[in-house]
Amino acid sequence: MSYRRTVKLVCGLAAGGSAVLLCAAAAATESHHGHVSETHRDQAGRWVRFHVLQAAQPATTWSAGRHTGASTGLAWDVNWDKRDPSTLQTNEKKEKASEDPSTEQENGKPTATRHILLIRHSQYNLSGTVDHERVLTHLGREQAGFTGQRLAALGIKYDILVHSSMTRATETAKIISKYIPGVELVSCDLLREGAPIEPEPPVTHWKPDAVQYHEDGARIEAAFRRYIHRADPKQKEDSYEIIVCHANVIRYFVCRALQFPPEGWLRMGLNNGSITWLTVRPSGRVALRTLGDSGFMPPDKLTRT
Structure with a gap:
């Protein structure tokens, strides 16, 4: 049986087909043509090709021209931020709704897009035992300068610069602000570093106590709800907000x-x-435009500590 015929046979099988069926079909074809005098080496080579071709078949299903991968069964929650206009109407508003309730609902829909730029603080003094000792290193101040230059180069009109109240984030935000003058700085305790939720898979080098996850998790979740959501219907223009915090x-x-x-x-x-x-x-749809972009820094200035 030629390699070309083997390929045609494999491609003719349904996706996810049994390797046993594949091999049986090949064996039957060989027997039909009387090719029974192959050497052991030839047979081994054909079996290898069979396995390679079988492994190349996608572990997905095909139907009516539609390619569908494995589904998690979890649909997108359109009201994830509890700000979907259709759910914000109170019973009183519904009773007083006009003859065309769709018009009233349209007037209450957000029209602006929120852009949220999350900045990780720069390198800091790891030997500090308390927060006020964990100041930026010389390299850290350089890094903050590069980040500020990058933000300025984007040519965007920023609305606000919010930062964690921890020293390393506060210092990073102040350096960045020099490159985008006129943008209001706001400090927020909710954005402080912590243990948001026990990671999966777990790691051996970092094991906070359960109480830390319990306390930090609630605070960081509260920060998420405060800052990550769709625009208010009263917001008429797209906004660009900077948040300097922690990894x-x-x-x-x-x-x-x-x-x-x-x-x-x-x-x-x-x-x-x-x-x-x-x-x-x-x-309410969310897109991740960049994750951890630091390509604007020279390679010798990059750190993750």
Whole structure:
């Protein structure tokens, strides 16, 4: 049986077909043509080709021209931020609704897009035992400068710069602000670093106590609900907001915003001073434009500590 005929035979089988059926069909074809005098080496070579071709078949189903992969069974929650216009009408408003309730609902729909740029703080003094000792290193201040230059070069009119109240995030935000003058700085305790949720799979080098997950998780989730959501209907223009905080917070935000399992937050890595860009559409749809972008820094300035 020729290799070309073997390929045709494999491709003719339904996706996910049995390897036993494949081999039986090949054997039957060989017997039909009387090819029974192959050497052991030839037979071994054909079996290898069979296995390679079988492994190449996609583990998915095909139907009516539609290619469908394995489904998790989890649909997108359109009201993930509890701001879907159709759910915001109170009973009183419904009673007073006009003859065309769709018009009233249209007037209450968001029309602006929110762009949220999450910045990880720059490198800091790891030997500090308390927060006020964990100041930026010389390299960290350089990194913050590169990030500020990058944000300025984008030519965007930023609406606000919110930062964690921890020293390393505060210092990073102040350096960045020099490159985008006129943008209001706001400090927020909710954005402090912490343990958002026990990671899956677990790691051996970092094992916070259960109480830390319990306390930090509630705080970081509260920060997510405050800052990551669709625009208010009263907002008429797209907004660009900068949030300077920490790797754990940013990674958790990304998982929650994309409706990925939040336990997977530790599977991502972020460089110091990197930019993660989330976009929240008026419909509530979320897109991740960049994750941990630090390509604007020289290679010798990159760190993740």
